[in-house]
Amino acid sequence: MVERMFKSTGGGPDRLTLVLIPNFSMIAFTSVVEPLRLANYVSGKTLYEWEVASRGGEPVVASNGIPVAAARSVADYERAPGNVILCSGLDAHVYKDNAVFGWLRRWAREGAHIGAICTGAHVLAHAGLLNGYRCTLHWENIDSFLEEFPDLDVRAELFEIDRDRFTCAGGVAALDMMLSEIGAAHGPELASSVSEQFMHERMREGSDDQRLPLQARLRISHPKLIRAIAEMEKNTEEALSRDEIAERVGLSRRQLERLFRRYLNTSPARYYLKLRLNRARTLLTQTTMPVTEVAFASGFTSASHFSKCYRDMFGRTPRAERRGPGVPPEVRAAGEADAHGDVSDFELGDEAQVVAE
16 A cells, blocks of 8 residues: 555645745746646645745746746644645755744644655754654765765665655655655556646656666666676765776776777776766755865875865866855855865875876
């Protein structure tokens, strides 16, 4: 039996309150609302009702610059809504509004079912509402989320429903989560009909992977090359040597080098380095971790080597990355704190041979 995420109102339409966080993802927001609208349309009944709320009842601007009006403030609720979804997107990791956290905790105590889409798990976690629950969020934010909340049970899946909490990876994964709810509450035939209205050819399960398979992402099909890249992606913090990677996939080092040159026009070392530096970039712009900790979390044992490689790849030092446009003020402040010991000022160590071509 498919687990429901909404709290039933007992005979009437299920009601949902969407709380907008600044810079929320519009596609995730509409992927929640539109399936409910179509469920009403296809069934010919009012199965669902919803309203939009914000911190003070004001319109909230999405990450695409479009403002969405709110019907009321979170403080206007005399009692907890039955079902709440936090809609967030960019910069959710630095959203710190104690008043909103307090209302969410109160609603949880009063029995509300509370969920989040896209990066909304950050907001729930800061409010202390994910302790003891499975959760998920957009794949791009999982690494930084785990660095900040290492004790939470985070799954890299499309959506997670765990008792009175539910979380979703965002994007059109929110559509799959809502189709699952419609099917659980009103039967698979209605869910299929709504899916057809979207021309959504397959309703995905919550346990499906968020990302495309490596074969589709890279447009390559060589099984051993795919396995080698998978090993690299699984080991960004504790970096493997080329010999270790080759041994794990049953190749010689020379064979591994030839495969990368033939299919990707690069070396294993260069590909692995880019993978780890992209992880570092995410941590630099989405967390307040010191630069040296970011280096170690990205598989570098020398802060100086990390800084040189980062500058060579992106044209700026890690600290300069944190001063860039679009970086949240809290993260910029962390960059300024690093200024007293900027790793870019260190001399290059002897680790450079690790990525030698």
